[in-house]
Amino acid sequence: MAKVLFVNPVIREEDDPKHVPYGMALLASIIMREGHLVQVYDANAWRAGDDVLTQVVQADDWDVIALGGITTAYGAIKHIVGLAKALAPRALVVAGGGFLTSMPHDVMRLLPQVDVGVVGEAFLSFPELLRRVDAGNRDWASVRGLVWRDAAGASHLTPEQPLLDDIDRLPYPAWELFPLDIYFRNSTFGFSEEGMAAKRRLDINASYGCSLICRFCFHLGIAGDMEYVQKDGQPDVRFGYKRAIRYHSPRYVVELVKYARSKFEIDFVSFLDENLMTMHQSSGKTWLTDIARLWIEEGLQPQCVRDGVPHDPERCSGIHWGGTSHATLCSPEVLKAIKAAGCSHLLYGYETFSARVMKTIGKGATPATNERLLRWTMEAGIRPIPNQMIGFPDEDFDSLR
Ligand code: SF4
Incomplete structure (x- = not known):
């Protein structure tokens, strides 16, 4: 071999x-x-x-x-x-x-x-x-x-390799080959109190791709939006908007987290996914709520969330986590469900609060949905982390106000 x-x-x-x-x-x-x-x-x-x-x-x-x-x-x-x-x-x-x-x-x-x-x-x-x-x-x-x-x-x-269809066939990552002591020393994640207190954080990809078409986004091309084209008489690649998405089953995700906890004693998971909410949406609004339900049933719910007390990293058991969301795809119901399972922060690609720029970048959101989501997320007890961008091609001083 x-x-x-x-x-x-x-x-x-x-x-x-x-x-x-x-x-x-x-x-x-x-x-x-x-x-x-x-x-x-x-x-x-x-x-x-x-x-x-x-x-x-x-x-x-x-x-x-x-x-x-x-x-x-x-x-x-x-x-x-x-x-x-x-x-x-x-x-x-x-x-x-x-x-x-x-x-x-x-x-x-x-x-x-x-x-x-x-x-x-x-x-x-x-x-x-x-x-x-x-x-x-x-x-x-x-x-x-x-x-x-x-x-x-x-x-x-060579000809294009089709994407692996059933990603639950993937084994768990060989984290043990990497110097986890170094990574764990840098576990702190500044997006929430629980993330700040993390001592043994690992990242997980629960899904690949994103179903949206923001025009500035490279769209995780290697995982679904790459196309083979002929260029100068030979095959080349191009990145479009096929919007191929794949997500692990809730059972796979929760079993992977359980494995990481039993083997590496993790206390925090950072989901690297492009956009957790698009997977939830495309599953018929079951994916994240099923993950949250299994998270609790399988004993991963943080003690502080279960008991309704402030997070104390010395006493709290269970796994807190954070990930990515989208302004128009989530609801108070899913926010409440994932909060109960230990979600402590969600990243939102708000990008801009200019309705005109939002339209031209294909964000699929409005200033009103941005503001609404900020409020819903805070009401659910999850810390929203808004990402803003400045300098879109048709940006002007008014759009930045
Ligand atoms: S929602 Fe995020 S990941 Fe999806 S296309 Fe837009 S910027 Fe890219």
């Missing part, structure tokens, strides 16, 4: 490491389930510099060195692949994630040290790639969802 080294690049150098890379932890788990041998070097958590990275790259005869991230990690990724190729020339350097998926041909041109790129979701393509590695077969053209380079240096996109 393949020996795989995952390297998590430094992101936001000026900030403490706060988020275990969820996708990498999931991929590690998926390929370990297939029998591959996996190690992780978490450069973002350790911040140890090139000496340690060099030792890690030379520590074994890796078959694959895999890394990825969002576009802001590009500088760190570029540095790592250069070092990896120089020190471990036999290893196949594989990149993936948003930075590559958003412009696969350009990244293959800019980073000649990357041998193969995984375009879009890697849940199916990466294990398939490793099966080829095991078989000594480097015919990448027959694996869906890759970008590869031919002998002349030209990059080629």
Whole structure:
């Protein structure tokens, strides 16, 4: 079986490491389930510099060195692949994630040290790639969802990899491969009192994508809105508004949280989802209320919420959590249900309070719905965290007032 080294690049150098890379932890788990041998070097958590990275790259005869991230990690990724190729020339350097998926041909041109790129979701393509590695077969053209380079240096996109339909088939992330002590030291989440007091927070993705079409939003392209198109006579990718969304069953979500509590003693969950409320809406308004009901039935409800007393982190049992919402998709009923299950904050992409700008950005909300949701959320006892943006193309001084 393949020996795989995952390297998590430094992101936001000026900030403490706060988020275990969820996708990498999931991929590690998926390929370990297939029998591959996996190690992780978490450069973002350790911040140890090139000496340690060099030792890690030379520590074994890796078959694959895999890394990825969002576009802001590009500088760190570029540095790592250069070092990896120089020190471990036999290893196949594989990149993936948003930075590559958003412009696969350009990244293959800019980073000649990357041998193969995984375009879009890697849940199916990466294990398939490793099966080829095991078989000594480097015919990448027959694996869906890759970008590869031919002998002349030209990059080629293989046919699109369909999204994994039933995401409940995914194993739980291999959080144990990452230095959780470092992440737990940075658990504090400034969006609520409970988040501020968190000592052992983990992030979870309960869903993928978003069903809305805000025009400024990249829309989590790797998880549903990527389309293959012909450009300059060859396949390329484009990001549109297919609005493909997938969500785990409430049972999967709650069992995952129970697992994280029993194995890592977590006290807070931060849902990374783009927009929890669109999943609730598309499920016929059952998803979040079912999660909340199971959360309570399975003993995850925080003691302070159950007893109606202020949160005392020394005494409170159970798991508090926070996530994302939308101004027009939620209701006092769902807010009340999730508050009872320990929701302490919700992020709202209000973006603007100008009706004109809201219309042009396709937000699907109005100043009145923004204000109403702020009030409803506070009345439910959940802290609303409004996100505002300034500088939309047709913004003017009046729209900022
Ligand atoms: S609601 Fe949020 S995630 Fe969904 S399209 Fe709008 S900005 Fe993007």
